[in-house]
Amino acid sequence: MRGCTASRESALHERLMPSMTTPPMTLRQAKADEAGGLSHLHGRCFDEAWSADFIARVVGGPGGIALAAVDPDNGDPDGGDIGFAFVRVTADEAELLSIGVLPEWRDGGVGRLLVRAAIERARATGAVKIHLEVADDNHPARALYNAAGFRQVGRRPGYYDKTGADALTMALDLI
Numbered sequence: 001m002r003g004c005t006a007s008r009e010s011a012l013h014e015r016l017m018p019s020m021t022t023p024p025m026t027l028r029q030a031k032a033d034e035a036g037g038l039s040h041l042h043g044r045c046f047d048e049a050w051s052a053d054f055i056a057r058v059v060g061g062p063g064g065i066a067l068a069a070v071d072p073d074n075g076d077p078d079g080g081d082i083g084f085a086f087v088r089v090t091a092d093e094a095e096l097l098s099i100g101v102l103p104e105w106r107d108g109g110v111g112r113l114l115v116r117a118a119i120e121r122a123r124a125t126g127a128v129k130i131h132l133e134v135a136d137d138n139h140p141a142r143a144l145y146n147a148a149g150f151r152q153v154g155r156r157p158g159y160y161d162k163t164g165a166d167a168l169t170m171a172l173d174l175i
Contacts, residue, residue, distance in 0.1 A: 025082065025110065027117050030068040032060030038068070041081050045100030047162070055086070058097060063089035065121050069101070069110050085114040087122055087130075094122035094174075096132040099141075106140070115148045123174045130174060133159075136166040145170055 030038060035056035043049025059066040069083035083101035087094055096118050101110045122130045132150065134141045150170040159167035 024071070024073060025113070026070050026072055027113065028068050028070060030059065030066035030081075030084065032056045032064070032066075034066075034068075035059065037081065038066065038084060041068075041084055041102075042098065042100060044102055045083075050098065058086055058088060061088070063094075063125070065089065065118070065125075067114060067117050067121065069105075069114055071105075083110045083114055085118040087118045089122055089125045089127050092126055092128045094125070094127035094130040096122075096130060111141075111144050112147070115144060119148065119172065119174065128173065128175045129171055131169065131171045133167045133169050135160055135163070136168050137163065138165075142168070148172065 033056075035052040038055050038059070039049050039052040042055070055066075058064050065085075065087040067085045067087075068081045071080045071082045073080075082105045083099070085099040086097040088097055096115070099111060099114055099118070101114070119130060130150075131153075132145065133156070134145060136142075136155070150172045152168050153171045154169035156167040156169065158164050
C-alpha cells in the first residue's frame with residue numbers, strides 16, 4: 001500500500017510541476033507544529049491573521065490538511081513558504097477553509113496549484129464534494145474558484161463584519 005501512496009504523491013507532484021508560465025515551486029504537506037509560521041504567512045496574505053492556536057487545531061484535528069507552496073530559490077531561512085491552503089475533510093465532504101498567496105507571488109499560478117492540490121487531497125481522502133466561501137467583492141478569488149469548476153450554491157448577506165460584503169458559498173463535486 002505504501003507504494004500506491006508514493007505513486008499518488010508522485011503523480012500529484014508531476015501535475016503540479018511548474019510550466020513556462022508558473023514560477024518554480026514545490027508543494028508540501030505542512031504539519032500542526034508549523035502553526036506559528038503558517039499564522040505569520042496567513043497574516044502576510046490577509047488583513048487579519050488566523051492565530052497559531054487556531055491553525056494548529058485545524059491542521060492537527062481530524063481531517064485537517066495544510067498545504068504550503070514553497071519557493072525553493074528564495075533562500076528564506078524560515079522555509080520559503082509563499083502560499084498555503086487549509087482544508088478540513090469530514091465524512092465525505094471537504095471544506096477549503098482558507099487559501100492565500102503572498103502578494104508578490106499572486107497572478108503567477110500559485111493559487112491555481114494550491115486549489116488543484118487541495119481538491120486532489122480532498123478527493124484522495126474520500127470526499128465527494130468540496131465547499132468554500134468567498135467574499136462577493138473578491139473578484140480574483142472568485143475567478144480562481146470558477147476556473148477550478150466551483151459553482152455558487154448560496155449567499156450569506158453581510159457576512160463579513162469589516163466590509164459588510166456578502167459571502168458566496170461555492171461547491172464542487174469531486175466524483
